[in-house]
Amino acid sequence: MTHPLRCNCGALTGTVERERLTNHSICYCKDCQAFARFLGRDAELLDARGGCENIQVLPKDVQLNEGTQHLACIRLSENGLLRWYAACCNTPIGNTPATSKLPFVGLSRACLESSAPTVAKSFGPVRFCAFTSGARGEPKPKSFGVLGFALWLVRNRLRARFTGGFRNNPFFDTTSDRPVVDPKVLSPPERDKLREREAINAA
Numbered sequence: 066m067t068h069p070l071r072c073n074c075g076a077l078t079g080t081v082e083r084e085r086l087t088n089h090s091i092c093y094c095k096d097c098q099a100f101a102r103f104l105g106r107d108a109e110l111l112d113a114r115g116g117c118e119n120i121q122v123l124p125k126d127v128q129l130n131e132g133t134q135h136l137a138c139i140r141l142s143e144n145g146l147l148r149w150y151a152a153c154c155n156t157p158i159g160n161t162p163a164t165s166k167l168p169f170v171g172l173s174r175a176c177l178e179s180s181a182p183t184v185a186k187s188f189g190p191v192r193f194c195a196f197t198s199g200a201r202g203e204p205k206p207k208s209f210g211v212l213g214f215a216l217w218l219v220r221n222r223l224r225a226r227f228t229g230g231f232r233n234n235p236f237f238d239t240t241s242d243r244p245v246v247d248p249k250v251l252s253p254p255e256r257d258k259l260r261e262r263e264a265i266n267a268a
């Protein structure tokens with residue numbers, strides 16, 4: 066079974082194989098919040114506490130079909146994750162490490178909820194809740210599932226190594242290990258501006 070992937074305007078489409086192990090998570094980190102603000106869509110993409118949902122899957126289980134020319138990528142800093150989005154309508158697609166040798170992508174829920182089946186039906190309940198210190202308000206949500214997520218990463222990394230599965234990755238040319246789109250790295254002032262907007266929103 067596959068789950069449809071689609072940006073909001075429908076120009077970029079793809080699929081996710083969902084019978085493999087996936088990891089449904091919610092992240093409260095400041096960088097995910099800054100990325101939502103960069104897209105100008107924080108009000109829709111973040112919940113009341115500033116959390117956003119991601120589904121971690123293996124890159125080889127993601128296929129992008131139409132509209133890949135809209136795929137764009139930023140990094141919030143030199144060493145930040147690659148944050149992929151569809152530039153046609155500023156829909157977040159997902160986050161990847163800067164190398165295809167660490168085979169995972171945290172797909173944004175926003176590109177997975179265009180049609181049935183629902184995200185919960187395909188990927189199960191939230192099993193991992195991270196970086197809760199970045200949540201708005203008190204008390205902070207409790208983090209959970211960290212160990213499960215760490216094991217998931219190790220297991221998939223080993224499996225991809227032994228099966229060569231890391232060679233199929235829609236976000237990288239795996240021969241050169243270069244991303245398919247050159248990421249734009251935000252300058253520190255650009256990033257700080259996104260953070261400042263948070264302070265203004267919170268006030």
Ligand SMILES: [Zn+2]
Nearest residue numbers: 072074153154
């Ligand atoms: Zn679009």
Ligand SMILES: [Zn+2]
Nearest residue numbers: 092093094097
């Ligand atoms: Zn995050």
